[in-house]
Amino acid sequence: MSYLKIVFSFALLVLFLSCSDDKSSVIGPSGPDCFLVATTDSSTKYTEVIYWNDNVLKLQTFSFSNGEKGDMLSSVEYERNFLNEFKSINVLDGNGNLQSVDSISFNSKGLIDEIITYNNKYERLERVTLAYDNQNNLIEERVFKFDINWIIKIETEYIYDSENRVVTSVRNQKTSEEPLIDSTFYTYDNMKNIDYMTKLYTPFKKNNFKSVENVYYLNDGKRITEYTIYVHEYNEEGYPIKTTITSSIPENSIKYQYNTIDCQK
Numbered sequence: 003m004s005y006l007k008i009v010f011s012f013a014l015l016v017l018f019l020s021c022s023d024d025k026s027s028v029i030g031p032s033g034p035d036c037f038l039v040a041t042t043d044s045s046t047k048y049t050e051v052i053y054w055n056d057n058v059l060k061l062q063t064f065s066f067s068n069g070e071k072g073d074m075l076s077s078v079e080y081e082r083n084f085l086n087e088f089k090s091i092n093v094l095d096g097n098g099n100l101q102s103v104d105s106i107s108f109n110s111k112g113l114i115d116e117i118i119t120y121n122n123k124y125e126r127l128e129r130v131t132l133a134y135d136n137q138n139n140l141i142e143e144r145v146f147k148f149d150i151n152w153i154i155k156i157e158t159e160y161i162y163d164s165e166n167r168v169v170t171s172v173r174n175q176k177t178s179e180e181p182l183i184d185s186t187f188y189t190y191d192n193m194k195n196i197d198y199m200t201k202l203y204t205p206f207k208k209n210n211f212k213s214v215e216n217v218y219y220l221n222d223g224k225r226i227t228e229y230t231i232y233v234h235e236y237n238e239e240g241y242p243i244k245t246t247i248t249s250s251i252p253e254n255s256i257k258y259q260y261n262t263i264d265c266q267k
Contacts, residue, residue, distance in 0.1 A: 041259065041262075047075060048066045057082070061200060063075045077093075078091060079091070091106070101121075113138060115131065117202070131143075131146075139160070141160050141205075156173055156176065159174075167188070170187055173185075194239070211230075212232055214229075230250070231248045243260065
């Protein structure tokens with residue numbers, strides 16, 4: 003079984019545990035309507051991730067205003083091969099028009115090791131390659147652009163603590179004379195993380211951020227440091243249901259970020 007299948011199987015289990023206070027009445031969905039809502043900004047948009055049979059089907063983003071869901075802004079549809087691994091991901095606009103396609107390759111351990119993005123004319127745009135350590139932790143992410151040949155743009159390295167949590171990430175820009183972009187340092191709580199369920203791949207799979215310190219390196223040799231504090235409210239299962247994010251750069255603060263697990267029966 004691939005790692006991603008395990009992830010999404012776990013995600014569906016979480017949904018079943020969280021969709022009712024009466025656990026004995028939860029026997030699973032009767033249709034493809036078991037979903038996770040993960041809104042990144044409660045004043046402008048929210049995202050529904052729809053599951054069925056242990057698999058994510060669609061990720062749909064809607065406008066959001068005055069507490070009401072508005073028009074669909076975009077939709078992401080997931081296709082799988084006969085091994086139930088991701089084969090490709092189609093990104094559509096709110097009217098259902100194809101915008102881009104991600105073609106996905108796996109290594110011998112069933113982990114994603116390459117993603118190639120095409121536009122709606124199936125012209126190559128971008129390539130991401132991923133490398134892992136012996137514990138299947140993502141340790142390197144390299145992003146290439148296509149211009150006759152593949153040209154590397156950005157390389158990110160991840161450093162883990164003894165609990166397999168990323169404590170430092172470093173980004174380098176390979177197409178610039180000033181290669182270092184930023185360094186980031188992370189601290190965590192000991193509660194459950196659900197954000198990774200909505201991502202194709204991520205090194206952040208365990209616990210939630212308490213603080214994130216970004217050090218940005220400018221071309222003139224100066225540095226800018228941004229310090230971000232996360233305060234979470236949790237449900238009885240230990241998953242965050244609301245997050246207040248405060249940044250030392252005021253315009254980067256987010257008042258409310260919701261991660262609401264729900265399940266329609």
